[in-house]
Amino acid sequence: MKTLLTLGIATLLMPVAAAAETPEFARRKLEIIDAYAHYPGPGDAGYGQIAARLWKHEDAAWCSRRLEELLAAGPTGDMFWMFPVTAIAHLDQGQLTPSARQALKRAWKTYMPYRGDTENHFLLYYSTLYLMSQYWPNEGPGTWYTGKTSEGNLEEARQWIENWVKLTTTRGQGEYDSPHYMGVYLIPMSYLAAWAKDPAMRKRAQMMVEYLIADYAPENLDGLYVGAHARIYEDQLLERWKGVSSDFGWLWFGNGRRLPMPDNYVLYYSLASAYEPPEILKKIGTDRSEPYTHIERKRTRNRWRFFDELNGPVYKTTYVRREYAVGSDQGGTLQPIQEHSWDVTWSVPDPRGVQNTFFTVQPFSSIHELQTYFVFNPDPAVEGVVRSKKTYDSPDKLLGGSPYEKIAQDRDTVIALYDVPANTRFPGINGFFSKDLGETREDPGGWIFMKAGPETYIACKPLRPYVWKPIPDGAPGAGGRRLYSPDPKNGVVVQVAAASEYPDLAAFGRAVKALPLEITWEPVPRVRFRTLRGRAMDVTYGAEPEVDGKLVGYAQWPLFGGPFLEAPVDSERLLLKYGHMRRTLDFRSLTVSDGVE
């Protein structure tokens, strides 16, 4: 029986990061800040340049002048305006002129930021309102755009932030695992960890920074955020390196390569708490010496209509090894518009410009979906969405969930089944075949075998006839091919392996073709498949998958499970594990405990 020896390092309301920054982390952080402080253009200097120079205590007169210019032009951007100016206020430290400070204070009366309609909007809004209400305490309602007092604002913001932390640590994050929006969760927590005066709020935020890093660490491959995502943009989906996650993976772990101009999310994170992960998290974020399966439970975005429960469960599975990662959720419209439900992402020496991913989707577009997650009226809805998400209502799209897609995964095998009603706007399925795939063979038996990157083999069996469509220049995924299969009852079986496991692609193909595969279509699609890893998958559309005769166990799915993280539902606790190292974040007691097993 294993015992956990706690080393008595439980810290109540003490800073999480007592240790000084390592030289490597400090160098990377400074590189990010310098990229903004000394930004040569193109374009005019913005709030990011002001904040970076204030942090460096450089050119205070310019900072004041430029801040007044920007405010005089009129604030815009809602919560995306609030977070830069909150940083500027807290980095001022006597550098700004009284006139600039007054202009900033006036703006919080004359400009009303919209609070938004997503979790990231609310978190940015309330964390910055909290900090600014704390920054200007004891002000009357005439000072604020809300018409409330400083204390009224602070209390409203505190309630929302604390509720969000509790919901996240009991039922999972709603806007989960986004390679882009992860930054929008890290900024508020980094700010509160650095600048909240209430020790409990500061500690809670410090722990949440670590929680968010822990959420990312096991699902990154060379810094790329792999697996299923609540929200991702198409350019990041197809060229996986382009996410903000590349900046954070590089900053925290030295993984991969940062973006040429780091995103301002990593800038503002660095200007506030700039929390450097502890050693155990660095190990989890970088050690890919052994393959592992990591599972997570998240929750859907708020479903305003058509559901009895406001949030439904999301069950994620991510298999990671040095050569590649395979990740999935259970399928369905778990998030609107930008959901990405499954893929294979393979490692490449330099990911820049490389479309190192493979997946299929059912191109779903629906007023019903939009009305589920948004309150707006149906007629202008699609037009409004397409304004910023260009391919939402397109039959050749490669991004988005579908209620007619059900996914099962066991290690590096994925079975995706589709049962699309006849009146659906876009029937059929699309598969993304990257321009960067290597040798590709279409086997007469119906399998497609591919070499992906230097060290990965992928086998895909489309279960219905298909055609190839070129992806034209200028379109997302340009240079690659789109597999289109029109049958409404449809599916794919995907098996991945490391190239090192077989002499060559042909041998891999022979091994896959020898695997038992049974397909039936009525009344709903069903696949029984014995994987390369010797596991018997039995997947029926609309039913919980079985592996080796047992249900995969959605009812018992934890918030985190696997070799590195453990967190039961409703626990408000996260256990980090690496070798003999253990670290526990307990949000009920606001304590962090380090130990060894």
Next chain:
Amino acid sequence: MAHLSLRRSVFLLLAAAPAALAADYSFYALMAVTKEYVVGAKLPPSGLFLRRESDWHHAAYNHPFLFGFDSDPADPSTLYLAAGNGLFRAARHGEEWTLLTGSDVTELRDVSVAPDGTIYFAYSHGIRVSRDRGMTWREISGGLRRKFTEALRVDRTKPDTLLAGGEEGIFRSGDGGLTWQLAGAAGIQITRIEQSPLNACLWLATTYEAGLYGSTDCGRSFESTGRLGVGRNLYDVAFHPSDPARIAVAGWGPGVAISEDSGKTWQFRNKGLPTAEVTAVAFDPAHPGRIYAGIHQEALFVSDDLGQSWHRDGLDGSSITRLKFVPAGGRTQ
């Protein structure tokens, strides 16, 4: 034959009602210029607008999502705004805003204030009430299976009687929201509910795809009034303030439809409008033949001949969510 009998009843109720007196009015519009807008982008002037002479005055703040408003019965210069950020009290004709709600409600859809000052609002996940001018709030949607509520009206003659429209039809409460009963349009999404200013027992409700519903028994039951708007989405309905037989409906596709015979027949009045995508409609109580219509992302349009001809009347580029005339001396009862 239920439709015909309902229409006949509507006609009789309207014909028997006395005409309201026109007085001095403030004319407000809620709108947003959203053609290029996404959250975080620059927002052209949007929010609450007050008509001053021939111009529109943008009151107080820019806000992209204002969906409903009502006036304070004790002080008609004070408005209550159902907004994305929460419920605002907007005093001095909208110039002085105070947020009355907290972080636990979002994306408000409608607000209705009872003659005794009780405030009700509908939002993305329920309905709330305040009996102390917005100091404290209580959730009253517990009796509704699905919480999303788009339309809400308190009976102006009975402060505890509410009509609420959500994704599953029209629900009525006679006890201030403690209990709710399905009143009609079961399974149909409701967009707007209005009570006749001339007869408190007459109600109309617009829907997604199912046309116009009406009640002649004080909101206890609603029935379809016919084919108008069926298969399309209707967004607004207006009773004429003094002509009991005149009703206007706004919709996406139907455009502006006017009935001069209490809903027995309808005429589409879209000639001269740039599109038939109409989101709001209102009669001018001071000018019996004048009607306004909000055309999606175009402008406010006005007609002085009940929609036979139209011309632009400001608010260019806007999508208008609500138009309302508020009597300077308080509400018409």
